[in-house]
Amino acid sequence: LREILQTMLDESEFLSPHGLRAVSRVHEAHPYVFDAAGAQYRVDYEPAESSSGLFGGNSNWRGPVWFPLNFLLIEALQKFHYYHGDNLKVECPTGSGQFLTLWEVAAELSHRLMDTFRRGDDGRRPVFGGNDAFALDPQWRDYVPFYEYFHGDNGAGIGASHQTGWTGLVAKLIQQCAEYCGGEKDPLSRTSAERLAEVVAR
Numbered sequence: 001l002r003e004i005l006q007t008m009l010d011e012s013e014f015l016s017p018h019g020l021r022a023v024s025r026v027h028e029a030h031p032y033v034f035d036a037a038g039a040q041y042r043v044d045y046e047p048a049e050s051s052s053g054l055f056g057g058n059s060n061w062r063g064p065v066w067f068p069l070n071f072l073l074i075e076a077l078q079k080f081h082y083y084h085g086d087n088l089k090v091e092c093p094t095g096s097g098q099f100l101t102l103w104e105v106a107a108e109l110s111h112r113l114m115d116t117f118r119r120g121d122d123g124r125r126p127v128f129g130g131n132d133a134f135a136l137d138p139q140w141r142d143y144v145p146f147y148e149y150f151h152g153d154n155g156a157g158i159g160a161s162h163q164t165g166w167t168g169l170v171a172k173l174i175q176q177c178a179e180y181c182g183g184e185k186d187p188l189s190r191t192s193a194e195r196l197a198e199v200v201a202r
Helices: 002-008 067-087 102-114 132-136 169-180 190-201
Strands: 032-036 039-043 089-091 099-101
Touching (some): 067 102
Antiparallel strands (some): 089 099
16 A cells, blocks of 8 residues: 555656546656557557547546546545554655655545635636636636546646536535544644635635
């Protein structure tokens, strides 16, 4: 588990500012290449739409952040914490020198996913990407769509913009963090609690 999390929580691999990527970012510089029947095939890190039409222009699971996978991993980490308790701590992010319980790691992932929709210090929500009309116009900036998946590096919404099913899981994360934040069940830091309060307020 420690070895898996060491890779998963590495910001140069799977951990992005907005959740866990579907494919490690290491493949951006080192694509997976294989030969079959005299032809060469490769899997590159594709954080947004595909760079070729081979897959219909859709990169799907080759780099973006998907809410269903992230949600399941958060729940798994919480269950592992119930088993291991506070005795098991892992470095998060990898290389940071900061060690967290698995519950705290789950909370950190939740915050990163929620931050996709939260307005940042620059007044923009990452979900809108570079679309100024939606990001800055007061008539639009608070109408937040639940995209199908999200850019693996900057959190911009990609694909269908009406995925109120699986991307709507962010509501469960907000509710769950609000329920446990600051209580005995959740060892979130004050900083995390303050970040959550901002998310809920907006």
